[in-house]
Amino acid sequence: MSYCRQExxxxxxxxxxxxxxxxxxxxxxxDDPNDPYEEQGLILPNGDINWNCPCLGGMASGPxxxxxxxxxxxxxxxxxxxxxxxxxxxxxxMQECMxxxxxxxxxxxxxxxxxxxESDTGSASAAPTEGSALSPETDAxxxxxxxxxxxxxxxDSQTAS
Amino acid sequence: xLKCRTVWKxxxxxxxxxxxxxxxxxxxAGLNNGRIVRAPAAQMSTxxxxxxxxxxxxxxxxxxxxxxxxxxxxxxxKGDQKRYEERMAELLSRPHLRGAEKxxxxxxxxxxxxxxxxxxxxPEPEPEAAPSPEEPSSPVPEAEAASSSKTTEPLPALESTPxxxxxxxHTPYLLIGGGTASFAxxxxxxxxxxxxxxxxxxxxxxxxxxxxxxxxxxxxxxDPSVTETLRFKQWNGKERSIYFQPPSFYxxxxxxxxxxxxxxxxxxxxxxxxxxxxxxxxxxxxxxxxSYDKCLIATGGVPRNLQAIERAGEEVMKRTxxxxxxxxxxxxxKVSRNIKSITIIGGGFLGSELACALGxxxxxxxxxxxxxxxxxGNMGKVLPEYLSNxxxxxxxKEGVKIISEAxxxxxxxxDDKLExxxxxxxxVKTDHIVAAVGLEPNVDLxxxxxxxxxxxxxxxxxxxxxxxxxxxxxxxxxxxxxxxxLGRRRVEHHDHAVVSGRLAGENMTGASKPYWHQxxxxxxxxxxxxxxxxxxxxxxxxxxxxxxxxxxxxxxxxATEKSGTGIRSESETxxxxxxxxxxxxxxxxxxxxxxxxxxxxxxxxxxxxVVGIILWNVFNRMPIARKIIKDGEEHADLNxxxxxxxxxxx
Numbered sequence: 011m012s013y014c015r016q017e018x019x020x021x022x023x024x025x026x027x028x029x030x031x032x033x034x035x036x037x038x039x040x041d042d043p044n045d046p047y048e049e050q051g052l053i054l055p056n057g058d059i060n061w062n063c064p065c066l067g068g069m070a071s072g073p074x075x076x077x078x079x080x081x082x083x084x085x086x087x088x089x090x091x092x093x094x095x096x097x098x099x100x101x102x103x104m105q106e107c108m109x110x111x112x113x114x115x116x117x118x119x120x121x122x123x124x125x126x127x128e129s130d131t132g133s134a135s136a137a138p139t140e141g142s143a144l145s146p147e148t149d150a151x152x153x154x155x156x157x158x159x160x161x162x163x164x165x166d167s168q169t170a171s
Numbered sequence: 172x173l174k175c176r177t178v179w180k181x182x183x184x185x186x187x188x189x190x191x192x193x194x195x196x197x198x199x200a201g202l203n204n205g206r207i208v209r210a211p212a213a214q215m216s217t218x219x220x221x222x223x224x225x226x227x228x229x230x231x232x233x234x235x236x237x238x239x240x241x242x243x244x245x246x247x248x249k250g251d252q253k254r255y256e257e258r259m260a261e262l263l264s265r266p267h268l269r270g271a272e273k274x275x276x277x278x279x280x281x282x283x284x285x286x287x288x289x290x291x292x293x294p295e296p297e298p299e300a301a302p303s304p305e306e307p308s309s310p311v312p313e314a315e316a317a318s319s320s321k322t323t324e325p326l327p328a329l330e331s332t333p334x335x336x337x338x339x340x341h342t343p344y345l346l347i348g349g350g351t352a353s354f355a356x357x358x359x360x361x362x363x364x365x366x367x368x369x370x371x372x373x374x375x376x377x378x379x380x381x382x383x384x385x386x387x388x389x390x391x392x393x394d395p396s397v398t399e400t401l402r403f404k405q406w407n408g409k410e411r412s413i414y415f416q417p418p419s420f421y422x423x424x425x426x427x428x429x430x431x432x433x434x435x436x437x438x439x440x441x442x443x444x445x446x447x448x449x450x451x452x453x454x455x456x457x458x459x460x461x462s463y464d465k466c467l468i469a470t471g472g473v474p475r476n477l478q479a480i481e482r483a484g485e486e487v488m489k490r491t492x493x494x495x496x497x498x499x500x501x502x503x504x505k506v507s508r509n510i511k512s513i514t515i516i517g518g519g520f521l522g523s524e525l526a527c528a529l530g531x532x533x534x535x536x537x538x539x540x541x542x543x544x545x546x547x548g549n550m551g552k553v554l555p556e557y558l559s560n561x562x563x564x565x566x567x568k569e570g571v572k573i574i575s576e577a578x579x580x581x582x583x584x585x586d587d588k589l590e591x592x593x594x595x596x597x598x599v600k601t602d603h604i605v606a607a608v609g610l611e612p613n614v615d616l617x618x619x620x621x622x623x624x625x626x627x628x629x630x631x632x633x634x635x636x637x638x639x640x641x642x643x644x645x646x647x648x649x650x651x652x653x654x655x656x657l658g659r660r661r662v663e664h665h666d667h668a669v670v671s672g673r674l675a676g677e678n679m680t681g682a683s684k685p686y687w688h689q690x691x692x693x694x695x696x697x698x699x700x701x702x703x704x705x706x707x708x709x710x711x712x713x714x715x716x717x718x719x720x721x722x723x724x725x726x727x728x729x730a731t732e733k734s735g736t737g738i739r740s741e742s743e744t745x746x747x748x749x750x751x752x753x754x755x756x757x758x759x760x761x762x763x764x765x766x767x768x769x770x771x772x773x774x775x776x777x778x779x780x781v782v783g784i785i786l787w788n789v790f791n792r793m794p795i796a797r798k799i800i801k802d803g804e805e806h807a808d809l810n811x812x813x814x815x816x817x818x819x820x821x
């Protein structure tokens with residue numbers, strides 16, 4: 011049974027687990043997915059990539075930002091059977107660039123970022139530490155189905171991913 | 172203006188009337204500056220009005236008086252201008268000297284020479300102007316030219332020294348201030364404008380870094396070299412630096428212009444002292460000018476100090492820390508190892524966090540940690556009274572001696588110890604003071620830039636899109652902005668700096684989005700008490716708190732372990748879908764809940780609408796809280812709303 015107390019202007023309610031078992035009848039306003047004010051996820055409503063998505067970390071803004079954008083755009087718009095197969099050159103450019111900044115893009119073994127992207131639904135801890143640049147965004151897309159809209163703006167993690 | 176008008180009104184009828192009255196009034200009016208214009212008119216009107224010898228004497232007398240008055244007024248004006256020039260030269264010579272001191276040793280001989288030449292230039296105008304009031308105009312411009320040439324002379328000398336970098340004369344994006352908001356904006360701009368060239372100018376010697384660990388995680392580190400590395404280990408073992416990015420992320424300011432794909436350059440140790448909005452350019456403390464297309468002001472703030480301490484003199488100031496930057500952390504860390512007693516004045520976020528951090532250390536070192544504040548309990552201005560009291564007890568358990576309802580009257584230094592006299596008569600003796608009594612937003616550029624400063628909240632006044640004027644945005648602690656949902660406010664939290672910085676960056680690249688995504692904040696008071704909050708969380712508002720009893724799983728430690736990050740604003744993006752685990756402990760009897768606010772949700776209401784929410788030891792539920800505030804609805808039963816948070820589960 012819930013227990014209620016008033017201390018001046020402040021109200022205090024203690025509730026047991028049973029008290030909160032029945033579903034809530036509080037009404038929330040339905041979210042508009044096309045609300046221009048809202049923070050967008052990785053993919054914008056018109057299908058473009060949101061380079062400012064917090065999920066990308068510093069990938070699009072760092073020294074290798076332009077190479078990353080080229081490679082990922084190519085991959086995103088690719089209509090080939092093996093998605094991104096024609097984008098190998100861009101990815102190679104990106105990797106070369108990243109190798110020049112090992113501090114920002116730590117190199118791990120088996121670094122094939124494009125193939126890792128799709129398969130890596132990865133846990134949070136995997137994403138920042140591995141050099142795989144593309145895995146983070148796969149985390150972001152499921153989160154848009156959440157009650158509120160998507161990702162809050164985080165601060166940067168130590169790696170650029 | 173009014174004086175001129177009254178003078179003119181007086182003169183007009185009198186000019187037609189007798190010349191005696193005219194003469195008297197003219198003499199009276201001679202004391203005003205408006206004289207210069209009026210005098211000739213008076214002369215002309217008295218001339219033809221009268222006739223004969225008498226009138227001629229009057230004319231001569233009046234003429235002489237007019238001339239004398241005109242000369243006097245002119246001299247005064249020129250004197251004012253000269254005083255102004257002197258003052259400006261003096262101000263310029265000061266940062267000049269500081270800037271010179273920062274550069275390498277070989278240039279040290281130059282600063283005394285520079286200062287000497289500048290002060291010489293300044294007295295020159297005075298002796299020149301004194302003898303001839305009739306011709307002050309010619310010597311003054313000469314002297315001005317002389318002084319300005321003298322100030323420009325030392326500059327090439329400074330610039331030739333190897334230590335000072337070459338600054339680009341123009342940058343498309345100029346960010347003033349090198350903190351969290353600035354960095355977030357830089358990243359946002361780079362993401363949206365391909366190849367953007369961004370220049371950050373900061374008066375600190377450090378690259379952009381995050382502040383929360385300075386009062387939390389860095390103190391808990393086991394690493395003895397933490398003051399050098401500034402890296403901290405989170406509960407789950409993951410290590411990170413407080414710097415947002417290592418130095419290799421940035422490019423050198425001198426390479427900014429030529430960088431093919433643009434980049435972010437940070438100019439450290441330089442302060443922007445003047446902003447010319449009409450000319451779209453700023454002036455640094457070493458007199459270099461940088462023009463911009465778009466500018467962000469993210470100057471943050473300066474810690475406030477108590478008047479009692481400021482009045483107390485150098486011995487007390489030497490033993491006082493105003494905590495904000497990396498260097499403050501370093502010095503306090505060092506000091507805390509060598510003293511017996513430390514007192515923190517202030518019961519808000521910073522004060523309480525530092526008290527807990529130092530209190531933890533006190534168990535090993537035997538350091539006495541005292542915290543004093545005017546409120547009744549810790550976080551007294553944020554938490555409702557019952558929760559504030561409960562929190563205070565927890566802080567005491569961390570080893571802190573709390574002195575509440577304490578107003579500092581005076582501080583003195585006696586025999587190397589500080590004595591704090593409180594207004595109610597209590598005396599506290601301590602070795603060192605940390606003042607955590609608020610932040611004064613830095614609005615130094617408001618005057619030169621012609622920007623509005625908010626009188627209620629402080630800071631630059633900006634609209635909902637964070638814009639102050641065309642091409643100028645403000646973000647972070649210094650921005651007093653219009654929040655569409657919650658009204659005009661100014662927020663001093665880390666996540667707000669990130670959110671507002673990002674937004675400003677977006678708007679600087681053409682987005683025109685208002686502040687909509689509500690920022691959050693968090694605080695940990697030891698390993699057992701932690702909370703996340705969003706919106707307006709002011710203890711003067713009526714609140715409704717819904718609590719359950721906490722299990723071992725509901726602690727900040729557990730939250731960071733699960734999400735893998737200590738910066739809890741990131742926990743939302745890092746979160747994975749973890750299905751809630753049913754609590755295995757049986758529901759305790761109601762009586763035990765009476766004073767145990769283990770975990771719960773507290774709603775802050777304004778006109779029956781929820782404007783703020785605290786998640787008390789309940790983590791990873793921020794999106795729900797954000798949604799409730801965004802809706803801005805009146806909910807009849809807040810217990811039903813509380814159900815949305817599943818507080819009994821992990």
